[in-house]
Amino acid sequence: MYSFEPSDEQxxxxxxxxxxxxxxxxxxxxxxxxxxxxxxxxxxxxWELGVLQASxxxxxxxFGERSALTGALAAEELAYGDLAGALAVGTPGLFAxxxxxxxxxxxxxxxxxxxxxxxWKPYTAALIEPAFDFDPNELKxxxxxxxxxxxxxxxxxxxxxxDKAEAMIVYARLKKETKAFIVPKGAAGLKVGEEREKLMGLxxxxxxxxxxxxxxxxKGNLLPGDFAPVLDASRVAVAAMAIGVAKxxxxxxxxxxxxxxxxxxxxxxxxxxxxxxxxxxxxxxAIRLLVWEAAWAIDNKKEDASQRAYxxxxxxxxxxxxxxxxAVQILGGHGYIREHPVELWMRNGRGFATFTGLxxx
Amino acid sequence: MIDFEIPEKIAGTRLVVETVAVxxxxxxxxxxxxxxxxxxxxxINFMHTATRAMGGSSMVPxxxxxxxxxxxxxxxxxxxxxxxxxxxxxxxxxGGMLGSAAVSATGTPEQKERFLKxxxxxxxxxxxxxxxxxxxxxxxxxxRATAVLDKEKKEWVLNGEKIFVTAGHKAMLDSEGFIVVWxxxxxxxxxxxxxxxxxxxxxxxxxxxxxxxxxxxxxSDTVSIVLQDCRVPFDNILGxxxxxxxxxATTGFKGAMATFDATRPIVAAQAIGLARATLELLKEMLAExxxxxRYGLPRQKLTSVEKDVIEMEIQLRSAWWLVLKAVWMMDNxxxxxxxxxMSKVRAGDVVNRITQKAVEIMGPLGxxxxxLLEKWFRDAKISDIYEGTGQINRLVVARQILGYRSSELR
Numbered sequence: 195m196y197s198f199e200p201s202d203e204q205x206x207x208x209x210x211x212x213x214x215x216x217x218x219x220x221x222x223x224x225x226x227x228x229x230x231x232x233x234x235x236x237x238x239x240x241w242e243l244g245v246l247q248a249s250x251x252x253x254x255x256x257f258g259e260r261s262a263l264t265g266a267l268a269a270e271e272l273a274y275g276d277l278a279g280a281l282a283v284g285t286p287g288l289f290a291x292x293x294x295x296x297x298x299x300x301x302x303x304x305x306x307x308x309x310x311x312x313x314w315k316p317y318t319a320a321l322i323e324p325a326f327d328f329d330p331n332e333l334k335x336x337x338x339x340x341x342x343x344x345x346x347x348x349x350x351x352x353x354x355x356x357d358k359a360e361a362m363i364v365y366a367r368l369k370k371e372t373k374a375f376i377v378p379k380g381a382a383g384l385k386v387g388e389e390r391e392k393l394m395g396l397x398x399x400x401x402x403x404x405x406x407x408x409x410x411x412x413k414g415n416l417l418p419g420d421f422a423p424v425l426d427a428s429r430v431a432v433a434a435m436a437i438g439v440a441k442x443x444x445x446x447x448x449x450x451x452x453x454x455x456x457x458x459x460x461x462x463x464x465x466x467x468x469x470x471x472x473x474x475x476x477x478x479x480a481i482r483l484l485v486w487e488a489a490w491a492i493d494n495k496k497e498d499a500s501q502r503a504y505x506x507x508x509x510x511x512x513x514x515x516x517x518x519x520x521a522v523q524i525l526g527g528h529g530y531i532r533e534h535p536v537e538l539w540m541r542n543g544r545g546f547a548t549f550t551g552l553x554x555x
Numbered sequence: 556m557i558d559f560e561i562p563e564k565i566a567g568t569r570l571v572v573e574t575v576a577v578x579x580x581x582x583x584x585x586x587x588x589x590x591x592x593x594x595x596x597x598x599i600n601f602m603h604t605a606t607r608a609m610g611g612s613s614m615v616p617x618x619x620x621x622x623x624x625x626x627x628x629x630x631x632x633x634x635x636x637x638x639x640x641x642x643x644x645x646x647x648x649x650g651g652m653l654g655s656a657a658v659s660a661t662g663t664p665e666q667k668e669r670f671l672k673x674x675x676x677x678x679x680x681x682x683x684x685x686x687x688x689x690x691x692x693x694x695x696x697x698x699r700a701t702a703v704l705d706k707e708k709k710e711w712v713l714n715g716e717k718i719f720v721t722a723g724h725k726a727m728l729d730s731e732g733f734i735v736v737w738x739x740x741x742x743x744x745x746x747x748x749x750x751x752x753x754x755x756x757x758x759x760x761x762x763x764x765x766x767x768x769x770x771x772x773x774x775s776d777t778v779s780i781v782l783q784d785c786r787v788p789f790d791n792i793l794g795x796x797x798x799x800x801x802x803x804a805t806t807g808f809k810g811a812m813a814t815f816d817a818t819r820p821i822v823a824a825q826a827i828g829l830a831r832a833t834l835e836l837l838k839e840m841l842a843e844x845x846x847x848x849r850y851g852l853p854r855q856k857l858t859s860v861e862k863d864v865i866e867m868e869i870q871l872r873s874a875w876w877l878v879l880k881a882v883w884m885m886d887n888x889x890x891x892x893x894x895x896x897m898s899k900v901r902a903g904d905v906v907n908r909i910t911q912k913a914v915e916i917m918g919p920l921g922x923x924x925x926x927l928l929e930k931w932f933r934d935a936k937i938s939d940i941y942e943g944t945g946q947i948n949r950l951v952v953a954r955q956i957l958g959y960r961s962s963e964l965r
Contacts, residue, residue, distance in 0.1 A: 195562045196628055198880045204557075263557060327855045452957060463964055468953035469946075475956050476877075476897045483876035484869065487559045494560075501850045508854070509869035547854070 198483070204264055211243055211268050215275025220442075223276035226398035227538055230390070232282050240272070240283035241314035246290060249555070254306035260294060262427060263489040265555025266434035270482075273438030277542045278398035280435055281552055285354045289317035291427060291554040292363045292374050296419030305361075305376070316355035319363040319374075320404050321428075321551030324351040330365070330372060330425055330550065335406060337366040337375060337416075344368070344416060346375060346383075346409040352393075352552060356386045356402035364406060365421070365551075374417040374424065383409040395541035422500055424554070426492055429503040431553040433485045433510035436546040437478065440514045443521035443539040444474045450534075451524055467524055474517045481506075481513040489555075511546035518543030559876075565629045572633050575601070576640025584641045587774035588930050592766055594729065595644050595774055603649045603679035627817065627882035631824040635875070638828030642934040643774030645825065646721060650674045653818060654682030654726070654735040657751050660814045661793040669790075670733060670753055681725040681732040684814075685717035685780055692719075693947040695737065696746040700782060702738040704796070709789040711752060713738060713760070713782040719767070721941070723778035727756045727763055734761075734780065741798040748798050753791040760785030771933030812892070819895045819942055820881035823902035826938035827875045830906040833931045834867050837913045840920065860916060867909045874898070874905040896943070896951040903939035903948075910935040 200208065218236055226232045245268045250256025272280035286309055293305050309317055323334055335348025346366050356362065364377045377384060387403035448471050451462035461467050488506035491499040518540040522529035529536045561569070579598050587595055637645035651658075651674050658670050673680045691697040700715025717736060726732035733755045741748035754761050765779040789796070838848065841860065848864050849857065857865070877898040884891035910932040914921035921928045939945045954964050 195558055195560065196879055196883050197556055197558045198883055199557065201556045327853060329853050329856065331851065448956060462957050463959070465950070465953075465964070468957065468964055469949045471956060472900070472949040472952035476900050476952060479880075479894075479897055480873035480877045480901050481869075483880060484873040486557055487872070487876060490557060490559045504851050505865065505869050505872065508865060509873060512866075512869075 198486075200267060204267055207245070207248070207264065208267055208271055211245065211271040212274070214240060214243055215271050215273075215280075219272065219275030219279040223279065223398075223538070224532075224535065226276070226278060227395075228397075228532075230397045230400075232279060232398045236279065237282050238314050240279065241286075243283075245272075245555075246284065246287045247310050250290065250294060250306055250310050254294070254302050255310040256306070260291070261489075262430050262492040262555060263486060265427075266430055266485060266489040269431050269434040269553065269555050270438040270441070273435035274442050275438075276398075277435060277439055277539075278396050280438070281354060281396065282399050283314070284431075284553055284555075286315060286317040287554050288319035288354075288552075289361065289363050292319060292417065292424050293376075295423045295427060296374050296417040296421065298418050301376075301414075301417060315360055316358045317361055318353055318355050318359045319365070319551070320350035320353040320356070321365045322350065322352040322548070324349060324403070331421075333365060333367040333372055335364070335366040337368040337373060339368075339413070340410075342413055343410045344375060344413060346377070346406045346411065348406050350404040350406070351391065352401050352548075353386075353404045354399050354401055354552065356404050357400065362404075363417075364404075364409075366406075368416075372421040372425075374419075374421065375411055376415040376417070377406075377409060377411055381409050381411065383407040393545075395538060395545055423492075425550070426488075426500050426503040428550050428552075428554045429507040430485065430489045430492060431555040432546060432549045433481075433488065433503075433506040434555065435549075435553055436507075436510035436514035436543070437482045437485055439539050439542050439546075440474075440478050440517040443518045443536055443543070444471070444478060446534075446536055446539075447471070447474075447521035447524040447529075450528075461524070470520050470524060474520055477513050477516060481509045484509050507546070507550060514543040514546050561632070562625055562628070565625060565632050568629055569632050569636055571605075572636040575605075576636055580637070580640030580644050583644070584927060584930065585924075587641070587644060588771075589773075591768060591773040592776060593774075594725065594776075595647050598644055599647055599649050599679050606650055607675070624886040627820070627885040628879065630821060631878055631882045634821050634824040635828040635831070635878075638825040639832045640828075641774065642825060642829045642931075642937075643772035645828075646772060646775035647725065649679030649681055649725075649730070651682055652722065653684035653814075654733060654753075656818050657684060657735040657814045658753065658793060660817060661751060666753070666790070666793065673731060673733075678730065680730040681722050683720050683723045683726040683732070683734045685720045685723070685734050685736040687719045688716060689718055693944055696749065698737055698739055698749060699742075700736065700738040701742065702740050702750065702752055702792075704740070704789070705786070708786075710786045711740075711789065711792065713752065713754065713785040713787065715782050716764075717780045717782070718765075719941075720778050720780050722776060723780055724763055724766060724776040727761065727780070731756045735793070736780075736782065740792075740796070744798050750796075751793040752787060753793065754782070754785060754787055755791075758785055758787060770936060771930065772937050815943060816892050816895045817885060819899040819948070820878050820885070820891075822938065822942040823874070823878045823881070823898040826902035826906035826935070827871065827878060829931055829935055829938070830867075830871050830874075830902075830909045833906075833910050833913045833928065833935075834864070834871055836926070836928065837867075837916065838864065840917060840926075863912055863916060867912060870905045871909060874901040877901050893952060893955040896948040896955075899943060900945055900948045900952060903945045906935040906938050 248258035249260040337344045363374045385405040391401040454461045485506045488502035491502040521536040702711040735751045739748040760783045762781045767777040881894040881898040
């Protein structure tokens, strides 16, 4: 039966996450980007909201059940505060949810409790590769079986917190499939770039290149499950975050337009601007429902869930670019100045076509 | 609890309607496009019989106080499917449509009974809504048609001309239907004086004067109606006969707007059905020529055609959910003025982009009248015009998100 209203439980979670996003993340966002650092306390506070913990079953020390939809709702709120903060808080989830979705029972019991029970710790994952035609289903990083081990070779980029990671999931091509491998800290042949990567946005998150020069991991480190559910989960999470960023940009530019005078009226009283805002709001609402549908399709194990997730992230990435670009335009010259947040949102907005793999819910 | 599953009851209806669309609409789509002003009676009689057999009298949901309400969701799903069959023929569906929507939104229980019971009779009956005049379309507060009360005879005397009345011919000449005419009962009062009045078929002084020739939806008649000292009973007025201007109580105008909240998502649903038909046919035609869409690939690896089709799919699907959200809110008694207009903005855009792109992609085949793509391209345009143009709906959305009154955002 159609319904477009979150459950009471989801509303409670949204409220809690939203308070943190608006009063903590948003306030810290500007300085974090400029100083290239998120205060560790801020990340811990976000971790304590328990978004990840609530999606891990009790058997593995969590206190809930995974729902892509609940995760999407939370991701949207977090990114509304700040995308860099949202990604940083969620980085351990890249590792934990991959294990939950593709790991064996034994692996879940071994790896999940230490992550879930502890404070925020840098567990991470490496999916993206430095190539213009990067395709998560046709990775250039390879895995080859050799005796009781797998040998991983290749190059990864955009790996958050790789320098301090306790362990990371590395995605590599095994035969013709993308598979996940657990690579422990300090594995021989694992090289984390010496310098942080320099990106157009997200400078508050430490990203690194990671080179795998014949890294040897035992066969037990292969997550046996399919990659598709992992990819779907990430696509929906990234799409949900695009909604959050777009909502932030829309709200800020709407308020600015209502406040700023021009030719004796407010900027927002000009149809040229009012119509831009109307289209932004319509686009956000439409794509938001598309993202929710994809998350719902995952939760309800619909056959076409993967296709839905793909459409959601593609649509959300276009929508975020359109909305953030217009937000800057509405602020005019002020939009171009880094004192206002819209230029950062525009930089982030362009990234959603690239960010699959950096978030999971 | 968020849920995207179609309710079982509606899914059943949808299946039935699909059979009608496939068997009774598609085969005659081209014929009625090329024979403008001919009436698709086979479809009409079938729909009338089928609706009666199911115990209904019209497509407009009846009010039910208890239990979950699905009426507008079901209507949106049905309209989407009928329009997938043929957007013009769908507009010939007998039973209550826009006129009944106005009666439902603003009439008293007695009026509802008196005007709507005719749809339960043996023969198909139509209704229509008369809003537009030659000097005003979207600016409905500028309406000049008048109704003056004859206190002695307790009758309203109507004068004026209405144009672009969808299905007016069928409502007034081909059946014992009625039209809902928007008039002013106090020209000095502006919006506060606006009222809808019901004029029944065969009322002296009410004449259908012209049938338009259109770009698309040619199966549906669009007429002009002239009212010349046309007398209707006092009780045919929908809403209060008093004009109250002191407290800005513009009930008449609000009645029109309340009707739009209900009808705009339905017109949007019509756009979606047409867009879906187009996208499905396009994908079929491409597949026959060896082009399949590779979902899941990074965009850098997609062909231009694949990118177009994927984008069309995103637009279509997201627009459809906006429509469903708007009608779901309607069914649940939530104020949906914003969502209703949003759904119309989006659907109007999407159906035009999709039909235009489909003709472009198929090249000569798209432009040829051998296929329906060119017809659908022509049929699509009306969705961005009637029941509020895309621009008017943007204005409605803008005022709502900005918290502006109409005087603050003109």
